[in-house]
Amino acid sequence: MNRMLMLxxxxxLATAILMLxxxxxxxxxxILGVLSTTLLGxxxxxxxxxxxxxGTLALQxxxxxxxxxxxxxxxxxxxxxxxxxxxxxxTTALYSIGTINRERExxxxxxxxxxxxxxxxxxxxxxxxxxxxxxxxxxxxxSFVLLVLGSRPQQLEGAIKYVTLNLLSSAIFLAAVGILYxxxxxxxxxxxxxxxxxxxxxxxxxxxxxxxxxxxxxKSAIFPLFFWLPASYHTPPIAVSxxxxxxxxxxxVYAIIRFFTTIFTSTDAALVHQLLLWSGGFTMVVGVLGAVxxxxxxxxxxxxxxxxxxxxxxxxxxxxxxxxxxxLFYMLHNIVAxxxxxxxxxxxxxxxxxxxxxxxGGIYRTYPLFGLLFLVPALGLAxxxxxxxxxxxxxxxxxxxxxxxxxxVGIALGVSMLTLFSMIKIWNEGFWKEHPVSSHDFSxxxxxxxxxxxxxxxxxxxxxxxxxxxVFGFWFEPFFTMADHTAQELLDPANYIESVRGGAR
Amino acid sequence: MxxxxxxxxxxxxxxxxxxMLRRSMVKVIFGLIFLGHAANLMIxxxxxxxxxxxxxxxxxxxxxxxxxxxxxxxxxxxxAIVIGFGVQAFTIVLFKRTYLTLGTEDLDDMTSxxxxxxxxx
Numbered sequence: 187m188n189r190m191l192m193l194x195x196x197x198x199l200a201t202a203i204l205m206l207x208x209x210x211x212x213x214x215x216x217i218l219g220v221l222s223t224t225l226l227g228x229x230x231x232x233x234x235x236x237x238x239x240x241g242t243l244a245l246q247x248x249x250x251x252x253x254x255x256x257x258x259x260x261x262x263x264x265x266x267x268x269x270x271x272x273x274x275x276x277t278t279a280l281y282s283i284g285t286i287n288r289e290r291e292x293x294x295x296x297x298x299x300x301x302x303x304x305x306x307x308x309x310x311x312x313x314x315x316x317x318x319x320x321x322x323x324x325x326x327x328x329s330f331v332l333l334v335l336g337s338r339p340q341q342l343e344g345a346i347k348y349v350t351l352n353l354l355s356s357a358i359f360l361a362a363v364g365i366l367y368x369x370x371x372x373x374x375x376x377x378x379x380x381x382x383x384x385x386x387x388x389x390x391x392x393x394x395x396x397x398x399x400x401x402x403x404x405k406s407a408i409f410p411l412f413f414w415l416p417a418s419y420h421t422p423p424i425a426v427s428x429x430x431x432x433x434x435x436x437x438x439v440y441a442i443i444r445f446f447t448t449i450f451t452s453t454d455a456a457l458v459h460q461l462l463l464w465s466g467g468f469t470m471v472v473g474v475l476g477a478v479x480x481x482x483x484x485x486x487x488x489x490x491x492x493x494x495x496x497x498x499x500x501x502x503x504x505x506x507x508x509x510x511x512x513x514l515f516y517m518l519h520n521i522v523a524x525x526x527x528x529x530x531x532x533x534x535x536x537x538x539x540x541x542x543x544x545x546x547g548g549i550y551r552t553y554p555l556f557g558l559l560f561l562v563p564a565l566g567l568a569x570x571x572x573x574x575x576x577x578x579x580x581x582x583x584x585x586x587x588x589x590x591x592x593x594x595v596g597i598a599l600g601v602s603m604l605t606l607f608s609m610i611k612i613w614n615e616g617f618w619k620e621h622p623v624s625s626h627d628f629s630x631x632x633x634x635x636x637x638x639x640x641x642x643x644x645x646x647x648x649x650x651x652x653x654x655x656x657v658f659g660f661w662f663e664p665f666f667t668m669a670d671h672t673a674q675e676l677l678d679p680a681n682y683i684e685s686v687r688g689g690a691r
Numbered sequence: 692m693x694x695x696x697x698x699x700x701x702x703x704x705x706x707x708x709x710x711m712l713r714r715s716m717v718k719v720i721f722g723l724i725f726l727g728h729a730a731n732l733m734i735x736x737x738x739x740x741x742x743x744x745x746x747x748x749x750x751x752x753x754x755x756x757x758x759x760x761x762x763x764x765x766x767x768x769x770x771a772i773v774i775g776f777g778v779q780a781f782t783i784v785l786f787k788r789t790y791l792t793l794g795t796e797d798l799d800d801m802t803s804x805x806x807x808x809x810x811x812x
Contacts, residue, residue, distance in 0.1 A: 316767055325772045330781060334788075342789040344804045349782055350719060354711070357726040357780075360771055364734030367764065417804045 187238050191245040191258045193229045194268045194307040197222055211647075213315055215296040216283050223276035223298065226307075230269035237265045238668075242675070242685035244313065250638035252313075252686050253374035259313035261682055262672040263514070267310045267440055274432045274525050274656070275303045277647035282425040284636065284643030285536075290335050291384070298335070302328040302429070306327070309437050313686055315363050315449075318441065322359065322405070326352050329434060332426045333418065344418030346603030350680055354613065355404035362397035367590040369394070376686035378449050379679050386465065395455035398445050406438025408499055409468035409553070412492045416476060419491070420484035420541075424532030427484060431491050432525035436517055439498050443513070447676040452505050462503035467594045469496030470601040477608050481543045483531040483616070486608060490567070492603060494520045500598065501582045504589045510673035515666060519566070519574040519658055526563035526651035529569045533644055534560075534616050536633035539626075543615035551630045552618040557617050562652040568606035574658030577666070696736040703729035716786045716796045723782065727775040731768045738764030 201222035205215045221626025237243060242261040246252055278299065286295055305325025312318050334345045367373055369390065370381045385391055400411065407415040415435070419427055442462070452459050480486040498520070501513030531541065533556065538546025550557040568572035578601060584597040628634065632639065658665055675681060707725030710718045741760040748755050790796045
């Protein structure tokens, strides 16, 4: 069972190598991509079952006992994240078939996608902070190339901002890892959790914690470190934007959860938790205000990523079991709904001819079913019951009220209204109003000229993720139980530490 | 020795951040490289500097006596240098391509992805 912990990393790696061997055979690469992400999903399912039955699993790589070697750890949080990554990877593999042009496909689009998944899964599975840095770099370099693939001027301009700020945050990460190693003599997360309370220089510890906060703050796009995101996420093809929007910032949020629950407890880094709380509030407000002003669907959605991250950060900063569970459920709901909205915006462009809301319209009249497909993730994101966003927001607000953060709860509710407003704006402009060109004929749209296969490859992911959003909403109980279980596990890391340090024989 | 290293790390950080704040793309790259070197040297310094005592177990002994140079920070730096090299190579190519495509290397001219479509600059 423990050896299975390698699979989420080995599968994408092996697939990427295999794809490179079949360079030029695009159809084969497409099939391999879908196949590998399906297998990844099955693996994640088995792992999740194993973790729920046997508790946290740990694999000491190369037989080097913790804390000397690199450890891979699957606790409930990491396994759930791998499972959701597999799902988003699978839908994006399908969506890419329908939307990515031949040229990009020939220039290693599919292997790069696998390498991106490799980096993300590695970051979730590792139990070593330097190894986390390495996985972050794997993820970043693949995302850099995916972002500029095609080299249109817009892409290059966005990439400059994305690359520079992410490299800056990596340099800070590296320095923080080095200082922490100098203070504790270990890099293993479980070992750090044991040794950090024993450190005498509490001031230096706060400095290191803030350095980590800045690093992960840049990666997860929290206020005031988010400016690279709306400047770059709308420039690549929509399949790339969608997977970035769904997963990359959430890897940063995952790292924040991991570092500021397991490694630095709230007594170790009280300042950071205070900073997180207010940063969460500002992130919500600034993100949504940016979104309301936009008319480009992709930019509007990019600003919404920022706004939604605010809710997760707010929940994580409260640190009660309910709040952590709320943050986790919010993250799962958001990954699915947000990716789906990006897929939908690609479909809208293919139907109406533009991403600019002023230049499109009338989709509902011709394609009423697509209207429904849009409304599921859009109302889900805004938090209309019984869809998943309602439960996510309810939990966050309940946790906030229990912690007595009245002002921030008020902000969260206000931001929720503005979220609904901007979703309705997309609906009104894109679906409801007449097309601005009165003679616009949908039968001449790009979508209409695609083959049946490509059409279904665009629609299938949207339907699939829409179903997941609905399932999260109607069968909320089991998912909440799992999130609650994860939160208990995170706030009481004894079990995690025991599995890692006692796991090697 | 530690003091000298600390001063060097400080100078590298200061130079790196100053260069990154400039508007020219070339200077930004140099800034990033300096920051990488500063971080590497910092890991080396905070991992304790021990001169002339490699971490080898003497023949016949089962362990080594303190003080000895900790090999782990050196391994970390090696990894970081390799990663940094790859990423910096990519960045240089990206910046050059951007310069050729956009015809400018002034970062203040690159605001089109931040503007509202149809809005005035």
